Amino acid sequence: MSLPRIAVDAMGGDEGVRVMVSGAALARRRHEQFKFLLVGDEKRIKHALDDHPNMREASEILHCDDVVGGDERPTQALRRAKTTSMGLAIDAVKRGDAGAAVSSGNTGALMAMSKLALRTMPGIDRPALAALLPTLGEHDMIMLDLGANTECDARNLVQFAIMGAAYSRIVTQQAEPRVRLLNIGTEDIKGTDALQDAAAQLRAATGLAMQFEGFVEADKISRGDVDVVVTDGFSGNIALKAVEGAARFVGDLLKRSFMSSLRSKIGFLISRPATDLLRTHLDPNNHNGAVFLGLNGVVVKSHGSANAAGVANAVAVTARLLEDNLTQRISAGLAELGEERLRETHSSGAGK
Template sequence: MIRISLDAMGGDQGPEVVIPGAAKALERYPDARFLIFGIEERCRPYLERFPKLAAASEFHHCEIAVRMDDKPSQALRRGRWRSSMWRAIEAVKSGDADVCVSAGNTGALMAMSKFCLRTMANIERPAIAAIWPTLRGESIVLDVGATVGADAQQLIDFAMMGAAMARALFGIERPTVGLLNIGVEEIKGQEEVKEAGRLLREADFLSLNYHGFVEGDDLGKGIVDVVVTEGFSGNIALKTAEGTARQIGGYLRAAMTRTWRAKLGYLLARDAFDRLREKMDPRRGNGGVFLGLNGIVIKSHGGTDVEGFAAAVEVGFDMARNDLRQKISRDLDLYHARRMPARAEMQASI
């Protein structure tokens, strides 16, 4: 049984999307159980519409909700111990839940998660990992917004965490990992990226297979299982891809309704267009995973709909069921155990 804590007040629409989304996820994962945190007078009317979800849930009233425009520092001062976001995270810390899912303010969610759960040993900064649709299926891209700027060691940490997530989600024993760069040549890019590439080549990890540098146009090709970058460029890449998907969808809708012949062509090829729309649907990849914390937290898009929030809940279910945190912890322990003799030898020579 996987126990999922929900911040029912998070997102642009709060319980109007969160509760029906959880109900939809429960249909697909009937052995899930929920702890729902929110303002009772707003949540109860929606919860009463879904008796199966109500039977599989515990509801906890909270005094306040973190606003989408709250600064992280404001959210911590105002929302610690009383907000639905904090209490949903705290349920993971206490062991009452296996994973937390929120569509709330990203900065506040990250700040509260770091404060409440703390980062794992040997991890300086957490990362947000996104599931990326590709021509070959799906890849993982991180960081997409948690850490602006990263040194070589932090990029290596991201690589190990992303590889552990790929094993948990895709069942790949030794995922391929690439570093996002402005070219595939080793002489190109920022010094931090080049240094991370050198260290990854020399490390010979058992948990991942380092592919080398990848460029922006490789993201959709799926040539690697995990793409590693720092949060500034990763977030821009994510938002660009989502915007491009919507742009292409708009072009297709306009083209298919322009003339009666186009409408007829759409009817004849409707199944193909439906499959294309499904593959391009950003909701399918909704649910960024906070990696590097002592607990699993899933960030849903704030403006998502019911289907999108259900997808985020399902990502959390899969991460908890496949022991993501334990896989990351084991990989980090093995890596740093191998580093210690080399570091001691280097310091002795100095």
């Protein structure tokens, strides 16, 4: 089976066309079957392609002039869904002209446009943004939602758990990934009503193809003993950015410490391969590519400040989700739970 092609919003992100095209080219050097629909300014895309002859026969260009601004309100961007590079990349997925879309543009606009064009799956009220994060264990773990939904009720959280578990089964190859809800303590009484309701529902449910193991605190998510961390978009965004910031903070401190004396400078030079390994492991570009789960189609968000290697990772994530039929797997998970049971849980309101 040949892989459906990937629509790339070539205009989004801090660096724009050059980084997006270089990133796609880099991904393609590792996987020759990748094909692309590059959406954006034709002249600039063609110029960028000059440096990447391997991309030319694998790419078609869909020209447009209009770009969604980084600070633009999603409601405003929605009006230009049919003229912007972001909107046209998503539309290609809707029309079946591409299997998935990747964009480094405005997250809120990407979410709004994707939801409107692709619609949520039956049984899902709201899509969630999910990313792979490094752990000390064997596999990466999945955290969701990372900012698509500022406020969530128990029903949303249960749906996120099901979607996250489906994604984790692809990543970890485990039949029943370990799932936990992010909370400020592990005792039953901790946290909001929404968290407690969601925990009760997940504990009671059977046949979900996951091991639900209760709550997890934010200092324990990277130890490798949890595969899926479920949270509302506000807390998830805070936790993700706090981790990124702390990693950078420690890196900066380390640099300062190493530069604090001649002796430690020498030590640093000698142990450079070790610190380079650490840097590689912590570089957000190596974990780039968050996916909107719960849509009838795959849309991947690449970080606005990602470099070409980062974009290549986001493209690789996209290809993997296509290959492994993520969308169908989530549908199967939802069917397992039974849509009617999902509807039943509706009564529990937003607890925070």
